[in-house]
Amino acid sequence: MRPHSRVIVFALALVIAGCDSPQSYMGNTAGPAAQQLASLGWQALLAFGAATLITWGLILWVALRRRGTLAEHAPIDANHGQAWILIGGVAVPFVVLAVLFISMLDSLAAFPIHHSSEANQPDIRLTGQQWWFEAEYGAGPGSQVFVPTEIYIPVGRPIDIELQTRDVIHSFWIPKLHGKVDLVPGILNRIRIIASRPGTYEGQCAEYCGMQHALMRLRVIALPEQEYATWLAHQREPASEPTTDAARHGREVFMSAACPLCHTVRGTGAHGRLGPDLTHLASRNRIAGGAFRNDTANLQAWITHAQSMKPGSRMPNLTEFSGADLQALSAYLQSLR
Numbered sequence: 001m002r003p004h005s006r007v008i009v010f011a012l013a014l015v016i017a018g019c020d021s022p023q024s025y026m027g028n029t030a031g032p033a034a035q036q037l038a039s040l041g042w043q044a045l046l047a048f049g050a051a052t053l054i055t056w057g058l059i060l061w062v063a064l065r066r067r068g069t070l071a072e073h074a075p076i077d078a079n080h081g082q083a084w085i086l087i088g089g090v091a092v093p094f095v096v097l098a099v100l101f102i103s104m105l106d107s108l109a110a111f112p113i114h115h116s117s118e119a120n121q122p123d124i125r126l127t128g129q130q131w132w133f134e135a136e137y138g139a140g141p142g143s144q145v146f147v148p149t150e151i152y153i154p155v156g157r158p159i160d161i162e163l164q165t166r167d168v169i170h171s172f173w174i175p176k177l178h179g180k181v182d183l184v185p186g187i188l189n190r191i192r193i194i195a196s197r198p199g200t201y202e203g204q205c206a207e208y209c210g211m212q213h214a215l216m217r218l219r220v221i222a223l224p225e226q227e228y229a230t231w232l233a234h235q236r237e238p239a240s241e242p243t244t245d246a247a248r249h250g251r252e253v254f255m256s257a258a259c260p261l262c263h264t265v266r267g268t269g270a271h272g273r274l275g276p277d278l279t280h281l282a283s284r285n286r287i288a289g290g291a292f293r294n295d296t297a298n299l300q301a302w303i304t305h306a307q308s309m310k311p312g313s314r315m316p317n318l319t320e321f322s323g324a325d326l327q328a329l330s331a332y333l334q335s336l337r
């Protein structure tokens, strides 16, 4: 293989690999809305790719053709020049843009965004705030469930999600499932998503919303119907009682510190609503709006140095704990399965 063909093969491999990254909308989609957008994306890519190639071909042709003196050139044919401008500058772009415009309208119409009415309840209410998402599952047998950063849904069933914000504009975006939809103050947008196969679908806030916009992540976890029902039933239960001495002590530390002012642990005296609900914290994969893995080291670091990990977030640095108290506190939090 000649060196330059290797470069081309490598570049193509990168492009194709990029199509299957967890947050690419161009391939391996898992729902009808995303599928429609992917096909639209490919149409646009091919159309603009062809336009780019033709344009560069013409530029090269002009640049490389044999040059002569000015006198050798035939006088410029005005009609000929005008035809080039009319065809290349007006007719071709008009046709290309019209075709793309119509297919975009088609995609928009296929997956409408509704403004909510009170008539029927959404399956999930998603609230954006600086800088995390919170999914709310309405009151069922048990109680209301609030889950930060992760949206669990059953596979194959259409799920209505109502999008709202507590402060500025954020945007819901799970590329493998649905296109971007904004969370706008004062407006309740409602969308419908369907996951066609089980899996974890990554996404993130897609509208700049302040300092930690980049660390405002979101993932959808699609489970088979039965597993989903089990998950939801478990989430509706109050927090489990701590079973070890360390966890019991950790609960005392939690209750006597500032934690309950902002966090809820259902079944205890902690009812704060400013920060994420911690009732089943240990059942979650990530903390801090999806920015960090949920493990002992990150939990302890987050409690004591949240402002270094995610500067500007509402979680303060809580540096008053002794080493033993901090150990106990994280043991308690990790017992909240």
Ligand code: CUA
Binding pocket: 128, 129, 131, 169, 170, 171, 205, 206, 207, 208, 209, 210, 213, 214, 216
């Ligand atoms: Cu929320 Cu960007």
